[in-house]
Amino acid sequence: MTTGIGNSPGRTSYRHGDLRRALIGAGVTLAQEGGPNAVVLREATRRVGVSPNAAYRHFADRQALLDAVCSHCQALVARAIEADQATVPPTDSIESARLRFRAVGTGYLRFALEEPGQFQTAFSASSDMESATSAARAGDSGFTPFQLLTLALDDLVAVGLLPAERRPATEFLAWSAVHGLAELFIDGPLRALPDSVKQDLITRVVDMVEQGL
Amino acid sequence: MTTGIGNSPGRTSYRHGDLRRALIGAGVTLAQEGGPNAVVLREATRRVGVSPNAAYRHFADRQALLDAVCSHCQALVARAIEADQATVPPTDSIESARLRFRAVGTGYLRFALEEPGQFQTAFSASSDMESATSAARAGDSGFTPFQLLTLALDDLVAVGLLPAERRPATEFLAWSAVHGLAELFIDGPLRALPDSVKQDLITRVVDMVEQGL
DNA sequence: ATCGAATGTGTACGTTGTACACATAATGAG
DNA sequence: CTCATTATGTGTACAACGTACACATTCGAT
Incomplete structure (x- = not known):
């Protein structure tokens, strides 16, 4: 049966x-x-x-399985970002673009804290720029975490919050800051910090990125 | 014999x-x-x-060996930072403090690109805030990478480049940005980027940190 | 109904971490 | 100097892992 x-x-x-x-x-x-x-x-x-x-x-081998798992975990990250973005009100289109950009960072970091194992797996080895945009790694909206970040930055330019001449490569700058904090949280020296301090750091890192771009 | x-x-x-x-x-x-x-x-x-x-x-077991290796690798990172800091001229004390701060980031990232395996190992698991200041992980100056960063930030405050009220927790913000870029370089999606682009990103990330603190 | 392709099983080998018993070298007490 | 104690290295053994190879079962097309 x-x-x-x-x-x-x-x-x-x-x-x-x-x-x-x-x-x-x-x-x-x-x-x-x-x-x-x-x-x-x-x-x-x-x-x-x-x-x-x-x-x-x-x-083909264990690595191939791990790659597939990695893709799946990246899709979970995408969903976490989408969930945070879904909470921003669409009232003011300028402020909305700003908040949707911030939501990429907060969603990313929230997932890192909630599911550290899956987060680590999502970005463990074997992902190059091509696979960062592969469909298997997309969330409900069909975008990978990296693509969601890129879109948010494009919107920032569109509403005039980011000068177009500063736009190039900003996804890597923003990603670095947020990804680095996640790594320090998960198996770096910030692991044992109380949750309130972690939340504060999340806000401040996103502040830094917003101000530093 | x-x-x-x-x-x-x-x-x-x-x-x-x-x-x-x-x-x-x-x-x-x-x-x-x-x-x-x-x-x-x-x-x-x-x-x-x-x-x-x-x-x-x-x-005691493999993990204990790995921990010792990890400490040793962190000492190598410290030395790389010290090497970059040693190149800044001591002419203007304000500009000197600024450049010594930037050298923490560039030395860190230079080592990450030159010795990716050792870099990854240096910050792989098992290091909390106490061990981040342990003597086994120090370079020639006797400071760990984290301590070198902290000192550079203190100097920034001392010469008036960083307002004292913004000082708290800035080591974590700066570290996040630089560490994140390193991770994206090593086994993240930026692995395959040409070296010139990587160098440019290093400069821009350090710019972002300097501006965003 | 039958044959080939797809998919699951069984057995086997080399490698890893590590437990346990044993061997040998350095050290200190008489 | 002798000898017991302690520190340090060896040998054997086992379970778990990744994976190669041969075999079994089932699905689908003819």
Whole structure:
């Protein structure tokens, strides 16, 4: 019975039905529990209820699985950003653009604090500029975290909050500041800071970026 | 023969003489070649010419070895910063303070580009605020990278370039921006950028920090 | 109905971290 | 100097991991 798609562990059918997706799901959970190093191929297959080698029908090797998990985690980051952006009121279009820009940073950092393992995995190795815009890493809006940042900056220029001549490469500056704080929070020296201090630092880093661009 | 201290691999004596230091050295080389994950206990012992278990007389486990390697790598970062700071002329004390502050960022990022594996290892896990000021991680001046940054900021306040009321927590803001760029360079999406663009981004990030504090 | 392609299993090997028992060298007390 | 103690290195062993190879089962097209 239950020969259909999406068999759970403990299935009776020989075929799984959707093993690739199931393995990625298990991998995302492992990433959540312990970061990229915890994404262990054998453990993923175990949780899905399949033999270790079954994974090789869907992924060339462990790294390929990790890459897929990484993409999935980046999509989660995108969703976190979108969620923060969704809260800004569309009253004033200038102030709105400013707040939507800030929401990229706060959403990014909120996710880093809420799901450190997945965040670390999202940006662990193997992502170059091409893959930073790949569809597998997009959120509900269809944009990757990097694209959401780029769009927010374009809007800043459009409403006149950022001079066009300063625009080039600003995504990398903004990203650096926010990503760096996330790293220092997660396994850097700021790990043990009380949450209120962390929240304050988030605000101040985004302030710095807004002022420093 | 050669029963003294500091036996090399291929030694004839039963005792090694300075195994702890030798293992850290091998670990630092491994870190240089492949980052924190390449710091493999058995490989370190192999390179030193000793049986795997000999390491356990000097380190509780692999993590303890990695921690020591990490400290050593942070000391290398400190030295890189000190080297950049040493190049600023002491003519104008105000301009000098400003340049010494910038040198913290440029030295940090230069090291990240020159020795990505060691840089990654230096800031991989297990360092909290106490250990960020531990002596094992200091450079020639006796200061850790974090302490060098703190001192540079204090100087900025002393010469009047940074208002005292803005001083608190600025080390974390500056560190975030610079550390984030380093991470994006090393295994983030900026990995494949041509070197000239990277150099430009370094300047612009330090500009942003200087302006945004 | 049958054959090939897709997908899962079983067995096996090399590597890693590490526990436990043992061997040997340095050191200090008599 | 002798000898016991302590520090340090070795040998064997085991579980877990990634993954190669051969085999089994099922799906789909003819």
